[in-house]
Amino acid sequence: xxxxxxxxxxxxxxxxxxxxxxxxxxxxxxxxxxxxxxxxxxxxxxxxxxxxxxxxxxxxxxxxxxxxxxxxxxxxxxxxxxxxxxxxxxxxxxxxxxxxxxxxxxxxxxxxxxxxxxxxxxxxxxxxxxxxxxxxxxxxxxxxxxxxxxxxxxxxxxxxxxxxxxxxxxxxxxxxxxxxxxxxxxxxxxxxxxxxxxxxxxxxxxxxxxxxxxxxxxxxxxxxxxxxxxxxxxxxxxxxxxxxxxxxxxxxxxxxxxxxxxxxxxxxxxxxxxxxxxxxxxxxxxxxxxxxxxxxxxxxxxxxxxxxxxxxxxxxxxxxxxxxxxxxxxxxxxxxxxxxxxxxxxxxxxxxxxxxxxxxxxxxxxxxxxxxxxx
Ligand code: GCU
Numbered sequence: 001x002x003x004x005x006x007x008x009x010x011x012x013x014x015x016x017x018x019x020x021x022x023x024x025x026x027x028x029x030x031x032x033x034x035x036x037x038x039x040x041x042x043x044x045x046x047x048x049x050x051x052x053x054x055x056x057x058x059x060x061x062x063x064x065x066x067x068x069x070x071x072x073x074x075x076x077x078x079x080x081x082x083x084x085x086x087x088x089x090x091x092x093x094x095x096x097x098x099x100x101x102x103x104x105x106x107x108x109x110x111x112x113x114x115x116x117x118x119x120x121x122x123x124x125x126x127x128x129x130x131x132x133x134x135x136x137x138x139x140x141x142x143x144x145x146x147x148x149x150x151x152x153x154x155x156x157x158x159x160x161x162x163x164x165x166x167x168x169x170x171x172x173x174x175x176x177x178x179x180x181x182x183x184x185x186x187x188x189x190x191x192x193x194x195x196x197x198x199x200x201x202x203x204x205x206x207x208x209x210x211x212x213x214x215x216x217x218x219x220x221x222x223x224x225x226x227x228x229x230x231x232x233x234x235x236x237x238x239x240x241x242x243x244x245x246x247x248x249x250x251x252x253x254x255x256x257x258x259x260x261x262x263x264x265x266x267x268x269x270x271x272x273x274x275x276x277x278x279x280x281x282x283x284x285x286x287x288x289x290x291x292x293x294x295x296x297x298x299x300x301x302x303x304x305x306x307x308x309x310x311x312x313x314x315x316x317x318x319x320x321x322x323x324x325x326x327x328x329x330x331x332x333x334x335x336x337x338x339x340x341x342x343x344x345x346x347x348x349x350x351x352x353x354x355x356x357x358x359x360x361x362x363x364x365x366x367x368x369x370x371x372x373x374x375x
Contacts, residue, residue, distance in 0.1 A: 003274035010173035010259030016161040037065040047160045064138040066195040067131045075200035076136035080209050089127040090119025100143040108149045124353040134372030145182040146175045170261040183216030206353045211235035218282035225287035227361045232299030236276045244300035280311035285320035287368040289343040296351040312342040338364045
């Protein structure tokens, strides 16, 4: 954990971990999605009350869907989204909130999302199938925590916890740690919601948000399971293999993602002191599903598999079921380990989240926790 804090993601300030959180209801339990669900929306607020009309980085808007037919609390999957809450499903009831827009010719700025963005990422979220299977689904927009661009630290929730007059430390937290903090805070809120089964809150994330979900699960014991999609280098893949994305690319293209000390590993990928296998090990013994895509060479799918398999030895050490250490890389579209706490698949196709990924994630949670409708 300390190796990751000092070299990769940085250390989340104690003030951020202990920050009081106010929960403000935006919308109480409301029937949605043609009777399939109830929708709730809340703001999680940190620091001073935001000025009316401002896009406040310290206001995280959480959208929660619960299956309408549930008789009691249900297991829930939470993930940060990349397009705004309105993008995950076409539902006019999702309250419009500003999203940060980055265009080449101007600085990132907040804008009201266009109507065409409603449901624009519904294929990646599969909201209706998740609900039909008896699970709840919750999300928040990642740039509510920090706009995803260089030099946006002042608009990040990180700025709220700065100690004035102190220079940034080499292990100062970066944007991925800030997003992971958002995961942690959203999960801590969800666990208090009476519709949510507090001991069964899984997190998911794709790619850069997979990195954030991985770090969140590693650092948050209350997160009950991790469904990590193609989080690649700087996430679940093995950097030391030197295949796909390098430390140099990550450090130079996304200097805001990691802590300042990360840059000292540029050109030394083989020496990186904390790699994807250790990251996934920190999730043990909780259920963990790592997923790759065949054409996602940038993330190095085999590196993702090897991390999972290596982490499985820590699961075994802790006495939970796990993939055997000599398990070969699985064939395309054939999930493995789903009857253990360490599951993996490599799906055909490109870097994305698809119905296939969700189907196998939920099959896995069904085997780990029981089918929600039958419990
Ligand atoms: C870039 C980046 C990856 C990241 C990806 C994404 O490709 O190099 O590290 O995972 O964006 O977030 O889609």
